Amino acid sequence: MPEAPLYFQKGFGLKSLVREPLEQDYRSAFIDRVRANGHELAAEGLTIRLAKEFGFCYGVERTVDYAYQALLKFPGRRIFITDEIIHNPFVNERLIERGVRFLFGRYACGEEIDRLGPEDIVILPAFGVTAAMMEKLKSLRAVLVDTTCGSVLNVWKNVERYARDGFTAVVHGKYDHEETRATVSQALKYPSGRYVVVRDLAEADLVCDTIVRGGDRAAFLRRFEKAVSPGFDPDRDLERVALANQTTMLMSESLEIERRLRRAIATRYGEEHVAAHLRAFDTICSATQDRQDAVAELLREKLDLMIVIGGYNSSNTGHLAEMAGERIPTYHIQGVEELLSADRVRHRDPHSGRIVETPGWLPAKPLVLGLTAGASTPNSKVGEVIERILELRGLTVPA
Template sequence: MTEKIQQKTSKVNLRTPEVMNLVKAEVESHYRSPLVEYLRTTGRYLSGGGITVKLAKAFGFCYGVERAIDLAYATTKVFPTKRIYLLGEIIHNPEVNDQLTAMGIKRLQAVQGRYSLDGLTADDVVIIPAFGAEVETMKRIQQIGCQIVDTTCGDVMTVWKRVRQYRNEGATSIIHGKAWHEETKATASRAIGEDGNGQYLVVYNLEETDYVCNYIRYGGDKQEFLQKFKGAVSPGFDPDIHLRHVGVANQTTMMRGETEEVQRRICKAIEDRYGKENLHKHFRFFDTICGATQERQDALLDMLDREKLDLLIVVGGYNSSNTSHLAEIGEGRLPTYFIKNAEKLISSQQIRHWNLHEGREVITEGWLGEGEINVGITAGASCPNNLIEETIQRLFELRGIGVESLLANSK
């Protein structure tokens, strides 16, 4: 099966001017923030009560996320009488997904890694999320005959194009990503191909990459390898065979520097094994990092280098890969608090935030204090501006300051 699967339903144009005007008004009412737009366009800081808030130059919704949300909203306008289902989450932000549920869009949940499509009929509409869906899932939905609204991000589809090319060249796709992430699962399914003979291996970090590199150079215990990468390799994967010719790709929301290092290390291992003169026969790679992801990482690094900050707040969904990497960058430089909304700012003494290392929320005491403090704020590509505004408002509330008065004085 190829990406050009025959549709059983006619294509419907959701992006007509009339529909988009309706969508724009509704989306803005739910997610727009005049405060954030003012600070973004003017580049100003907001100060009062001993707190100065500074925003990164790039943060929040990217084009791919905006497009996915627009299409989901448009679906409710174009198909007002049909049952509308969403495959999992449209993006990794709980507030946005809850809003879609409130609009009547039902969620299809995965059970043991496989979406339950029981009860779907040809009269139903299914929305595919921004990170795409596995080939087999798409095939099952199309066999039912559902109307499909595909919001898959263009950057994700660029990666799919690359892994299909690797497959056609007989190369194994080594995917730098999270094997459990929806996007990586979708990419891996494209690496396998219609005949099921394509191969993939997902590496999560540099430790796993080094293990693979050592196997490429020297061989090793095949069973140990397969056990280590259980759930992260294609069916029938044989490291003694399928690591001879490889192409590197990635989950688009990984950190660029790490993906580049994965590429460099695997390239060197292949070169050591087969010789520099034979490198082109055994190794392929393309830059498939999402531009918006990189822009937000660069903007955060720029703010950390340029500004004197006492702490950083990262706003976004806890299961958002690109947001997690922003928090990871911050942690390496200064106290960093990863929150999903303003409610996590309990008081000036307590903040409830996501601990990346423990995989759970924790409470930190004495995080804000009473003195002068500079706070940096950024947000992942799936975080709407209204959540950022609420975070800023809550920060100043903790010092008894209303944001409206600060804006009036700053203009």
């Protein structure tokens, strides 16, 4: 019988040896000082308030740490990662510079997955991989370094349980996001496994309407073409539903979706039968929650504008920008290179998702500026942004 492939999930005991390169790549002594100063930096005519929680979450710290440990553990071996380790271009590019190759996605190196073998190392990212990809990698017998975040594994556990018990998973998430693709694939491990992914309240309402009134089956399947399990039948598969979330969604929206689903089920089957037709489990991770709470707290202060730093494809960063953008002028930037001048900023519009340039973003008057960063943004990038803002204001970085 062939041996099982080597599988690592808990690091290699090399933490102390990777501390230095990690700090060199991602730490900022300047940000450490701002934190120590009550998350505030006051200079002439400019106050910068940093959110209480921002930047690398525990899952990202762990995944990056394991990747660096893998580089140390397997010198001279080919080390691959399936796709982006996290949604931050700087971190992915840093890994490439350190010798990691990507199999899929925008950084794909061109190597065919079928050409991998037992000598190769494959890192699985914080989002995890689909059940089918996991099987594929096992069949190649490559060494697997699984850095899937524990909070993601928790969602998978719930989705698997729903499938086993004959409930269709309604996943609040983005159907094309790596984490959600991996999550819904867990349902398909069971013959009774079904899922539908809803992106927002509008899509949740379509599901709710179908539960209450039935409706146009063909229109439903057209709308959710890419977001339902194979062979999905809205008449059959929405009878018993169970809610889960991509870990990085907006908490307030997830809670609202749960309320609307509960109301739809009660209307259709009666209040006393809700438990038989609906299960719900909040699977938003605590790191996402903490970062959203910290933005809500910042927004209670009087701010003139907000800067949110993080990859443009980072879901949790996008939601932080959405929250702030509802209240004050907000600029979601990927890094310091987007601060073109004191007059122009290039940023992602949270509503259209387009990258746009906006003039007059940093007016020459006394300003209070709020600042936060998504869970995949290193402190080094946050530090660079603050230093650039000071520079644009003709100020120097305090010692």
